Amino acid sequence: MLEIDRVCCAYGRVEVLHSVCLTVEQGEIVTLLGANGAGKTTLLRAISGICPLTGGEIRFEGERLDLVPPHRRVERGIAQVPEGRQIFTALSVEDNLRLGAWRRSDGAAIARDLARVFALFPVLAERRASVAGGLSGGQQQMLAIGRALMGSPRLLLLDEPSMGLAPLLIDQVMATIVELKRSGLTILLVEQNVSAALSIADRGYVLETGSIEIAGRASDLLTDPEVASSYLGM
Amino acid sequence: MRASAMTTELLQFTFSGLTVGAVYASVALGFTLIYNASHVVNLAQGEFVMLGAMSTVFLAAAGLPLPVAMILAVLISMVAGLALHRFAIAPARGADPIALIIITIGASIFLRGLAQIVFDKRFHSLPPWFGAEPIVIGGAAVLPQSLVVLAGMLVVLVGLWLFMTRTLFGRAILAASNNPMAATLVGINVPVIVAATFLISSLLGAVVGILVTPITLTSYDAGTILALKGFAAVMLGGIGNPPGAVLGGLLLGLAESFGAGLISSQYKDAIAFVILLAVLLLRPRGLLGGAALERV
Numbered sequence A: 001m002l003e004i005d006r007v008c009c010a011y012g013r014v015e016v017l018h019s020v021c022l023t024v025e026q027g028e029i030v031t032l033l034g035a036n037g038a039g040k041t042t043l044l045r046a047i048s049g050i051c052p053l054t055g056g057e058i059r060f061e062g063e064r065l066d067l068v069p070p071h072r073r074v075e076r077g078i079a080q081v082p083e084g085r086q087i088f089t090a091l092s093v094e095d096n097l098r099l100g101a102w103r104r105s106d107g108a109a110i111a112r113d114l115a116r117v118f119a120l121f122p123v124l125a126e127r128r129a130s131v132a133g134g135l136s137g138g139q140q141q142m143l144a145i146g147r148a149l150m151g152s153p154r155l156l157l158l159d160e161p162s163m164g165l166a167p168l169l170i171d172q173v174m175a176t177i178v179e180l181k182r183s184g185l186t187i188l189l190v191e192q193n194v195s196a197a198l199s200i201a202d203r204g205y206v207l208e209t210g211s212i213e214i215a216g217r218a219s220d221l222l223t224d225p226e227v228a229s230s231y232l233g234m
Numbered sequence B: 001m002r003a004s005a006m007t008t009e010l011l012q013f014t015f016s017g018l019t020v021g022a023v024y025a026s027v028a029l030g031f032t033l034i035y036n037a038s039h040v041v042n043l044a045q046g047e048f049v050m051l052g053a054m055s056t057v058f059l060a061a062a063g064l065p066l067p068v069a070m071i072l073a074v075l076i077s078m079v080a081g082l083a084l085h086r087f088a089i090a091p092a093r094g095a096d097p098i099a100l101i102i103i104t105i106g107a108s109i110f111l112r113g114l115a116q117i118v119f120d121k122r123f124h125s126l127p128p129w130f131g132a133e134p135i136v137i138g139g140a141a142v143l144p145q146s147l148v149v150l151a152g153m154l155v156v157l158v159g160l161w162l163f164m165t166r167t168l169f170g171r172a173i174l175a176a177s178n179n180p181m182a183a184t185l186v187g188i189n190v191p192v193i194v195a196a197t198f199l200i201s202s203l204l205g206a207v208v209g210i211l212v213t214p215i216t217l218t219s220y221d222a223g224t225i226l227a228l229k230g231f232a233a234v235m236l237g238g239i240g241n242p243p244g245a246v247l248g249g250l251l252l253g254l255a256e257s258f259g260a261g262l263i264s265s266q267y268k269d270a271i272a273f274v275i276l277l278a279v280l281l282l283r284p285r286g287l288l289g290g291a292a293l294e295r296v
Ligand SMILES: Nc1ncnc2c1ncn2[C@@H]1O[C@H](COP(=O)(O)OP(=O)(O)OP(=O)(O)O)[C@@H](O)[C@H]1O
Pocket: A011, A016, A034, A035, A036, A037, A038, A039, A040, A041, A042, A043, A083, A192
């Protein structure tokens, strides 16, 4: 479904992704792991077009994605839940969700998706008229996921959705991700919470300073001594 | 008797202060819209006011009916707004704030020069909408046109507020101002939104410029001082804060009017700058609070 092919990215003249290759198949949860500053966020930004490529290409459903302008990638079927949530703090919860559907014009389907998001996260329905900046961290994370879902994506990119959340909430977010997979969504999940991510993923990649160092089935990675020693604290 | 004469006088100052204040408020609001969406401090904002007023004068002089001249003039100002974005701001994307400010100063000098050539260097007025006979309100003599300016400003404010809060496009503008990266992620074309703020700001400036010309007159260089006053109003209200911009504009108008009436009209323009300095020193985030202006 998604093919990252020898992708390079740079901030200014500093290259932070060096010829990264990664694929995501339809219906999978793939997790991208790695230490701080490895380049995980940058890779998601490259997929969404926020960071332009300096080399390589990205294909989505067989077509070149990196040639599509950033603001038109949602309608291709890719939505991102960015690192740090990045909700529209000054707008209401409902406005955040409606803007998630900015590129769509199918009113009835938008209404259906809004109802679906409210069913998935009832607290958002309760607080639909509140200013989003006033939500708690966990609620903001739900809003960020809800907003991405409102774009009606086929591929969902999640950047550290567990960051800053209490353990109970982390479990809840992971359960939601599994539920989304069951509903037919394909997921690329960036996480620092390695055990949580590997426990729900089908496959995983480990990025180290801009290069993929380890790749494999999630169950294998969980028992991989190298992964265990560097990321699971064993 | 003395007391009531005093009250009348104060009422008089209030009306004239609010009228001029409405113009400052429109310029300040235009500043704020553009600043929020793009972090550009557009010092050419006053030229939109001038272009609206001067174009109306000359289109009317060319024989067009006044209402048609006004509408065309607003459109001319909006074209200038779009052109400013398209040819001066958009190509400089990613430039540092000081460079962008210099670009807008350059654009303002250019528009002023163009106006001097296309129009002329004289002062012009427009006929007031409902005659020049003052209406007496509470003993104060008020020009009917003052009421037109205030009503026009109110209509524009309510219209803008409804647009921003009730339409998805308006909320997209707010979203792009609030978080441009997230806006791009949901599919909002942020450069188009920024262009839209230039369009709205030029509309705002032109409308108020046309309404106030029967009272204040206009000339090719009327925009310069308005941009400075508008900027002072923005600082007074708190940069990036739309209600603050309107409040700042009205307060500045009132301060000038009372200062001129009670102290001396010689110092009218100085008042804006004294206020600007005082705010920068005492309350750098403005009365209603806003982002601190980025140190450049
Ligand atoms: N906007 C930026 N400008 C310049 N350098 C950046 C920028 N964002 C990230 N970097 C650098 O690029 C490298 C990769 O950063 P990135 O944010 O992609 O890492 P990450 O794997 O997501 O880290 P984390 O786990 O902390 O989120 C880091 O060295 C970082 O310092």
